[in-house]
Amino acid sequence: MSETADVSATPQSSLEGAAHFSVLPVRDSLGVQPGKLFIDGQWVEAGEGRYDQVHPATNETVSTFIEAGKSGVDLAVMAARRAFDSGPWPNMSARERKRILQPIVEAIYAAEDEIAQLQTLDNGMPITFSKGGRVSGRVAADMFDHYAGWIDKITGETFPRYTDTTNLHYMTYREPVGVVAAITPWNGPVMTFAMKVAPALACGNTVVLKPSELAGFAITKLADILAKSDLPPGVFNLVTGGPVTGEALSTHPGVDKVSFTGSPVVGEKIMSTAGHNMKRLTLELGGKSAALVFPDTRDVRTAARNLMGLCSTFLSGQVCSTPTRALVHRSILDEFIHHAAEQVRDVRFGDPFDPATTSAPIISRRQMDRVLSYVESGVQEGARLVCGGDRPGGSLASGNWVNPALFVDVDNSMRIAREEIFGPVLCVIPFEEEADAVAIANDSEYGLSGGIYSTDITRALRVAKAMRTGSVGINGYSVMPNSPAGGVKRSGIGREGGWSTIEGFTELKTVMINLDA
Structure with a gap:
């Protein structure tokens, strides 16, 4: 178990209890x-x-x-x-x-x-x-x-x-x-x-x-x-x-x-x-992409906020290439969890046409219920829910909103680590050695994308070649019209x-x- 103290981090919304909005x-x-x-x-x-x-x-x-x-x-x-x-x-x-x-x-x-x-x-x-x-x-x-x-x-x-x-x-x-x-x-x-x-x-x-x-x-x-x-x-x-x-x-x-x-x-x-x-x-x-965060990453805070942000902002994790498994070296695990939980404080729900809103709702009630069921499954299997995984109330109750969930103490055999959730859920999995991280990343039926955070370019390229996935981002990831993207396996x-x-x-x-x- 991680010794990091629980962090209370719930997305802020100026619309909690305020007037309802309409599109x-x-x-x-x-x-x-x-x-x-x-x-x-x-x-x-x-x-x-x-x-x-x-x-x-x-x-x-x-x-x-x-x-x-x-x-x-x-x-x-x-x-x-x-x-x-x-x-x-x-x-x-x-x-x-x-x-x-x-x-x-x-x-x-x-x-x-x-x-x-x-x-x-x-x-x-x-x-x-x-x-x-x-x-x-x-x-x-x-x-x-x-x-x-x-x-x-x-x-x-x-x-x-x-x-x-x-x-x-x-x-x-x-x-x-x-x-x-x-x-x-x-x-x-x-x-x-x-x-x-x-x-x-x-x-x-x-x-x-x-x-x-x-x-x-x-x-x-x-x-x-x-x-x-x-x-x-x-x-x-x-x-x-x-x-x-x-x-x-x-x-x-x-x-x-x-x-x-x-x-x-x-x-x-x-x-x-x-x-x-x-x-x-x-x-x-689909995808269940892994991002590997090594201890020589330039900035643990940036890596943690980037990965949690991909799950909590924009489309709230509803992107197939989103790295929803964060494989983090044990030496920086506590620091990573702290900054990931802190990132959730910056999330703003509300009117999607308001420039202050950072995150999308879940696309349908059916999918929202599915996301919530995965959160429940993660808790039942023994992962620790640091924050989120519930629904906001007030003026947001009529929409399909789910507070971003951060799970730690996750084992790669758990459902939340193996199945595509397609929602705002990040699973943090610790590792000790590079070979272990690669093995965990590849232990998936999916292979769409992946990420590596490291300042050691030799290590980064070695790991990128070892990952069984269609594309890998080293210290960043994006899709461009002139470069190929796609997946292997499922x-x-x-x-x-x-x-x-x-x-x-x-x-x-x-x-x-x-x-x-």
Whole structure:
């Protein structure tokens, strides 16, 4: 057991006992209308009924969207299929395709403030992060810009003559994979829209996109920007809906590739059915990432506050790459716990459109209950709860708020250390030796990301290579449009970012020429 004294640290909220807030005035100021589907160049009323989108900060119904269902998906996939099989987009010159995509970049830049507000209206992300964070409209524009720049650089190879017995010469081409089903999550809808749609279009594919049923506003705005562009009809299509629509899209025989970001359970279902017609897949799934804090880290306080902050602010730990396991050397364990608990004092809950708010609510009541059940499980298994893990009251009681939880004396065999909680819970696990830390980090069915805090670059690189994960941050972590990210093991298949995404949205064709014929 750690000898550190218990620290009382509860997120502060000026709204405790104050007047309740509502997100509906922002909805009205933005002129949000009930959602439609965008199919074959037209906004249409189709599908199989409507559903409500509820805001997690207040549980107010904000608006409704169409459940596309099988019938709506069929229309969208047929439109995308026609646009790919007989339309101009796949065969368009690189110059012309760039000419069409480049104005989209400026249109997203011009609308970035509205996009930020709509994203916060979607999922309760604090407006400061929605405007200026790594999931903002500006980042989405950067991604479209990055992939528009790739269009005239998607090349194949030529190969040297291998034998004297034949005069065959070999070359390769990269061709678009076909109709892409892009399925995005609720937690970063703006960034993941761009991460999937921009490279798919740049490579000459056609797209049917389905956003999470929990977050449709910002993506509808982005879809409207594409609707007003010079993209030919059917090249981009938008369908909305829940699991029924998602399954209809991911299993549709007219789809050639599925690019999905979401839960491992859904990812496994997509993978199991993709073999029926050999769909290509990119799956970015869950994580239980570990951050290793060594005694030679430059500043224990900064490391502790960074790791606790990733769980307690922004989306409150609802990001698959969040390092929710802090592996801390015993010599600095007490100091780390003290600073991590102190960080929670800076958390501010409340109106997500208030710049003072630091943290998002849990996306749904169901997920909130799931997070609280994990907290209870951690206590029952013997971990010590230093702070948090309960719900605030007062004016916040109607929303899905959970006070950030800090667990210490955690063993890696506990459920809270092994299963993805997707909430504001940090588990602190002590270690003695570097090899032990690496073994604990790798003892997971996930492998999406990881972190290392150390001033010894030799050690940091050695440990980074030893960690079985798709990406590792040394003294910092972020995702950029030009660098690949993705997971191993249960965290997914494939990579998104840079040239790796171009490879994922193209098929490689080999052409042989007999020069003696």
